[in-house]
Amino acid sequence: MSEHAHAEAHSPSHYVRIWALLLALLVVSVAGPMLGVMWVTLVTAFGIAVVKAYLVAKHFMHVNVEQRFIAYALLTALVFMLLFFAATAPDVMKKDGTQWEKPSWKVPAAAEAGGHGASH
């Protein structure tokens, strides 16, 4: 990065532009789900959250100009999060399997069907 480009990337006006962009994305993330369309909600709420996090990490935390191993360490932590999800979700998210079931999940489901509301 040249001296001029570096100064530009650290100038207050640059940060204000990124902040304004983040606010615009916030407006979209609130307005999008109001349409009530599932895929629009997913894209505007969660897709935009990823974009906002990227903008903050790159422009405010300066991850892109930090030593490369910092980005790798951050990504490794995210991979561990995904590993945790992948390893436990098949068990946590299923009510029953071929030779097992979760009785505690059956009761709330039955209660919900009866109109008494579930505990979850």
Next chain:
Amino acid sequence: MSARPIATTRSAAGLPTGRLAVWWLVVSEIVIFGGLLASYIMYRLAHDAFAVQAAHTNTWIGAFNTLVLLTSSLSAVMAHTAAERGDGPKAARLLWATIVGALTFLAVKAFEWTEEIQHGFTITSSTFWSFYYCAAGLHASHVIAGAIVMMFVARDAARNRELHRVELAGIYWHFVDIVWIFLFPLLYIAK
């Protein structure tokens, strides 16, 4: 007289040790918040009733607090710029602006929680509310910690001392901001 190494002038792996330590803290925090949020997502996807409970959270309050945190991140990064230029007093003023953002966030949270508890939504009401108070509470404790740290850093910065700490406090604060960026859609929008 032997010269004692000062932590701020030491570096490890090409980074000042203070900055390396803050990045290490952030990496460990990703695992902490990541585990909590991954658990929440599992339950949210498996239980439709979560959406019924989430409908009681106030999207506008969540959005306002997002605005507050994004703005406080702006003042934090501008404090970093001021510190880089050697302008300690300006960096201190901007850090105090960030602290005001933290206090505003906490005040709004206190108002919001009071309303919810008065309506009977407590940490034991249901699994959703347990996650809600646990995740938002853990995040709020980080906001409190960040505000306290920034008070000390601002006090020194105002006297042009330890200006490198302005950046370190900022890195931590931006991470707290990022956590909220993900908490907001999970707790307030996915209804």
